[in-house]
Amino acid sequence: xxxxxxxxxxxxxxxxxxxxxxxxxxxxxxxxxxxxxxxxxxxxxxxxxxxxxxxxxxxxxxxxxxxxxxxxxxxxxxxxxxxxxxxxxxxxxxxxxxxxxxxxxxxxxxxxxxxxxxxxxxxxxxxxxxxxxxxxxxxxxxxx
Amino acid sequence: xxxxxxxxxxxxxxxxxxxxxxxxxxxxxxxxxxxxxxxxxxxxxxxxxxxxxxxxxxxxxxxxxxxxxxxxxxxxxxxxxxxxxxxxxxxxxxxxxxxxxxxxxxxxxxxxxxxxxxxxxxxxxxxxxxxxxxxxxxxxxxxxxxxxxxxxxxxxxxxxxxxxxxxxxxxxxxxxxxxxxxxxxxxxxxxxxx
Numbered sequence: 439x440x441x442x443x444x445x446x447x448x449x450x451x452x453x454x455x456x457x458x459x460x461x462x463x464x465x466x467x468x469x470x471x472x473x474x475x476x477x478x479x480x481x482x483x484x485x486x487x488x489x490x491x492x493x494x495x496x497x498x499x500x501x502x503x504x505x506x507x508x509x510x511x512x513x514x515x516x517x518x519x520x521x522x523x524x525x526x527x528x529x530x531x532x533x534x535x536x537x538x539x540x541x542x543x544x545x546x547x548x549x550x551x552x553x554x555x556x557x558x559x560x561x562x563x564x565x566x567x568x569x570x571x572x573x574x575x576x577x578x579x580x581x582x
Numbered sequence: 583x584x585x586x587x588x589x590x591x592x593x594x595x596x597x598x599x600x601x602x603x604x605x606x607x608x609x610x611x612x613x614x615x616x617x618x619x620x621x622x623x624x625x626x627x628x629x630x631x632x633x634x635x636x637x638x639x640x641x642x643x644x645x646x647x648x649x650x651x652x653x654x655x656x657x658x659x660x661x662x663x664x665x666x667x668x669x670x671x672x673x674x675x676x677x678x679x680x681x682x683x684x685x686x687x688x689x690x691x692x693x694x695x696x697x698x699x700x701x702x703x704x705x706x707x708x709x710x711x712x713x714x715x716x717x718x719x720x721x722x723x724x725x726x727x728x729x730x731x732x733x734x735x736x737x738x739x740x741x742x743x744x745x746x747x748x749x750x751x752x753x754x755x756x757x758x759x760x761x762x763x764x765x766x767x768x769x770x771x772x773x774x775x776x
Contacts, residue, residue: 455729456704462730463700465588551611552701553602 440490441467442563447479447507448472448496448525453548456555457494464556466563476502480510483517492567494546497526497533505540512541521567523579538577543570546579554581586744586752587737590693593756597763604770610705615712621665626769627721628658629671634695637677641688646739652696652732657720664718674772676765682758686751689740690758694766696736699725 444461448454454472461468471486473479476499483493493511497504504524511517521544524537529547537545549555558581601607609615610623631654639649646652659669681687706722725732744752 452703452707455727456707459700459703459729462733463697465591551602552704553599555704 441469443469443471443486443488443491444494444559444562445471445473445479445483445486445491446494446525447474447476447499447504448494449474449499450496453496456552457559460552460555460559463552464559466560468559468563475499476504476507480507483511483520484514489519489568492521492523492562494523494525494562495542497524497528497537505536508537508540508542521570523562534577543567544579545577549581557581585737585741586755587693587740589752590690590740590756590759594694594759594763597760597767601763601767601770604767606770611708613712615709617665617713617717620709620713620717621662621667624658624662624665624721625667625671626673628655628662628669629673629769630676630695630766631655631658632671633676634691637681638688638691638695641683641685642692645685645689645743646692646736648732648735651728654699654721654724657724660720661718674769676769678765680761682754684754686747686754687758687761689743690755690760691762692736693740693755693759694762696733698766700729700733703729 446454446457448457451474454474458470458472461470471482473482480502495504495507502510504526508522508524511520511522522542523544523546524533524542525546525548526533527548534545546558549558558579561581562579606623606626609619612619635653635655639652643649662669702722702724706719709717709719709722740755744755747755
């Protein structure tokens with residue numbers, strides 16, 4: 439099975455390491471690229487975009503926020519079809535609504551257990567993103 | 583065909599979930615976590631790893647080349663010392679009468695003990711958030727940046743061994759992992775030692 443490429447941007451290096459550990463432990467077929475600056479992330483994404491890639495994007499980052507990056511991705515002809523999962527500690531309705539408004543594919547709240555994180559990654563990897571259309575009632579990516 | 587670690591993962595998934603549902607597993611990720619709860623968790627962790635290092639590692643010394651790098655009890659003892667707790671676990675032993683002194687079985691036990699380290703940094707973040715940055719967390723970050731590489735090295739060792747093993751030997755590796763998860767579940771469910 440060809441690995442899914444996950445591009446994950448977060449200014450919290452602990453969260454990047456935890457995500458990396460969860461990918462390793464989940465045994466999911468994933469090639470993970472992590473970034474802790476929005477600018478670095480966009481530059482690299484443009485060089486590495488392919489149809490087998492998905493993006494996890496933290497919202498609260500210094501410099502370019504996750505929302506800023508999401509808007510740039512959706513404006514870019516090369517990147518605009520990439521599945522983008524907004525990934526945040528916040529579960530507030532406003533963040534979810536803004537994510538949807540700017541064209542996020544899904545929204546995921548950072549899990550409160552390592553198991554849930556592994557399950558969420560497995561679920562993201564098992565999804566056929568080419569055929570995926572987020573229906574209004576399932577915009578939230580959960581571990582279940 | 584799946585590599586052996588995927589088979590092992592699948593076969594022990596339910597037991598793994600049972601460990602995560604124990605009181606100790608839930609308490610360490612609780613927003614109400616306090617120093618006493620954290621020390622109780624570390625005491626049981628010490629009970630697990632001291633038995634693994636003392637009894638299980640010697641059985642596998644010719645199979646896993648980097649066992650010395652995988653010793654965790656000094657870090658756990660340092661954390662317990664900072665928390666002013668005894669540096670030996672006085673509760674039930676990790677290994678009981680069901681333990682077998684055979685390579686395959688012990689390899690399964692180490693699959694459990696090494697696999698548990700990957701979630702440590704998740705717990706570490708929570709412990710720091712709740713107990714503060716001064717909380718002793720040497721064990722939770724025991725492999726640091728080597729966490730992923732050491733796990734992959736272990737899986738390589740496991741899969742290489744399993745690729746040349748008979749079906750009966752593979753069943754013993756699975757039995758060892760099942761035993762490991764059951765014993766951790768027992769230690770994580772037992773009451774606080776007197």
